[in-house]
Amino acid sequence: MSIAATTARETVQLATGRSRERSPGSLVFLGLLWFSLFFGVMVLVVLIADTAIAGAGRFDADLVTRYDSTLTPERTGFRAGILGSLWLMLFTALMAVPLGIAAAVYLEEFADSRRWYNRIIEVNLQNLAAVPSIVYGLLAVAVMALIGIERKGIVLGGAIALALLILPVIIITTREAVRAVPEEIRQGSLALGATTWQTTWRQVLPSAVPGIATGTILGLSRAIGEAAPLLMLGLASSVRFDPEGMMSPITALPIQIYGLSSSSQDAFQEAASAAIIVLLVMILGLNGLAIFIRNKFQRSW
Amino acid sequence: MKRTSTRWAAASGATVLALTLAACGGGDAGSGEEGSGASGTVAVDGSSTVEPMSKAASELLSEENPDVRVTVGAAGTGGGFEVFCQGQTDISDASRPIEEDEVAACEEGGVEYTELQVATDALTVAVHPDLAVDCITTDQLIELVGPGSEVTNWSDLDPSFPDQEISFFFPGTDSGTYDYMAADVVADESEELRKDVESSEDDNVLVQGISGTEGAIGFFGYTYYEENMDSLKALSIDDGAGCVEPSAETAQAGEYTPLSRPLFIYVSNSSYADNSATAEYVDFYIENLETIAEAAKYIPLSEELYSETQSALEGLSS
Secondary structure (H helix, E strand, O other): OHHHHHHHHHHHHHHHOOOOOOOHHHHHHHHHHHHHHHHHHHHHHHHHHHHHHHOHHHOOHHHHHOOOOOOOHHHOOOHHHHHHHHHHHHHHHHHHHHHHHHHHHHHHHHOOOOOHHHHHHHHHHHHHOOOOHHHHHHHHHHHHHHOOOOOOOEHHHHHHHHHHHHHHHHHHHHHHHHHOOOHHHHHHHHHOOOOHHHHHHHHHHHHHHHHHHHHHHHHHHHHOOOOHHHHHOOOOOEEOOOOOOOOOEOOOHHHHHHHHHOOOOHHHHHHHHHHHHHHHHHHHHHHHHHHHHHHHHOOOO | OHHHHHHHHHHHHHHHHHHHHHHHHHHHHHHHHHHHOOOOEEEEEEOOOOHHHHHHHHHHHHHHOOOOEEEEOOOOHHHHHHHHOOOOOOEEEEOOOOOHHHHHHHHHOOOOEEEEEEEEEEEEEEEOOOOOOOEEEHHHHHHHHOOOOOOOEHHHHOOOOOOOEOEEEEEOOOOHHHHHHHHHHHOOOOOOOOOOOEEEOOHHHHHHHHHHOOOEEEEEEHHHHHHOOOOOEEOEEEOOOOEEOOOHHHHHOOOOOOOEEEEEEEEEHHHHHHOHHHHHHHHHHHHOHHHHHHHOOOEOOOHHHHHHHHHHHHHHHO
16 A cells, blocks of 8 residues: 555656656656556547547437337437347356356366366467457357257357357456465365365355456456457347347347448438447446445455 | 355355256247247348348338338348358348359258349439530449549540549448449459548538539439439440430339449248248338338339339249
């Protein structure tokens, strides 16, 4: 705490020129740091402000309650896309979370990390997290063909693609969270006669919930903005009914935005800008949930 | 604290498990339903040019019969045929007739289809009304708008044309109109047009630009020209068979080449026969074709072509 405060004060002094250290090198370096910070934040702010202004005319109820409309472009809505994205998130989480947590717990608590095959798994997990999302789209197409479902553009296919996409992220963050549980807790539990299974289930996992939840939700908020893997799976751009099951054809918000933003009609472009803000709000909501869960279940030893 | 956390984790674990099982159960039920073909959904995919028409048809039909559920995608004509020939979609939108290898793919996939022409798409090359040029050949058009073109004066193109500098007003590179001109008319490998142009996604801006600048040229869908005939002049195009002026008639008759093209939907025969939703959607589509084509800003079919489409549909129903 005190170190952070001191560093902060020194930084401020450097920036305002009151510091004694005024060698050109350090000033140039500081300037670069400020530029980096300013550049990243400014680009983001300009982008969001620009989009919000472009879509300002369309922040109305039609935007979220109506389906897309070719006949009345100024009243087109994203109901199908918003619901579709929410359903995708639900089923993605249902698939990815149990699998991801189980895999991470195995690797951390049960696997012998000296075995060659466990090491290969570990290295490949890191690689998988960096694979471009469209590749997961192709993979999901293959999975769908393998389980013999021919119907295109349904909840199941999209959820498989997104689940595969975020699985490595969930495994990696869950492992970090599990590793952060102090060894003494495990030793204590084992010393009282609990089995490894009981220790993991009753001590380690509950303690790791904040980390797991945060990682999972950050993974989900990455998945919700993806359009490329969903396009591979043949998700439609226009659907005029609400999703009602795993096999229900859907569309997703990013796909609708992608379709409309290249439209030649101004009304559609405006609607697309407004929908981008809706998508950002959804992502922000997910991230807020992650912070809430982390704070609520945070433990300190 | 510890107890509640343990319970929370156990409860959430159990919930996740239960939901996963429930979800799997739901999946099985869904696939069973699909097999019987009574789901009432119609899958349309294909050309993004025809997409607005199929969407408009879906929108109009949903007002009358919300039980017919239509999904419309825009994978492109080729991508549409690929899934159509595997039997994954019921209808394929196409901005060109089906090609030989696609016919073979459909045969292999056991998909029989019926081709229905739904509208005509035509580009109009418009110039400033005072310009003393009435007709250009296709080659001149390509030379004029193609990538890397160095023509900046009308007299560069043909010595008989006036000595007048040219200003260009093109649709944005994202528009289907631009794609069509670049990929199908100019047909250069880069699929681009010359870059020293004023560009706008809003066709009305193009109309204003061309009508307000001497020597200006631009192009857009025929319906925009039709609405602004007073302030623009359309160039006739000579594609080897004499000058043809753009009009609904010449486009429908297939004389206005290469700037007009027919738009189709391909309907799977078996889907039309077995899936009442497909049949209802297609019937509705063809019945209201004029309204739908106008909503999507295309040229409706001539009476002759419309009756051809109708008889093709009758062949499909019997």
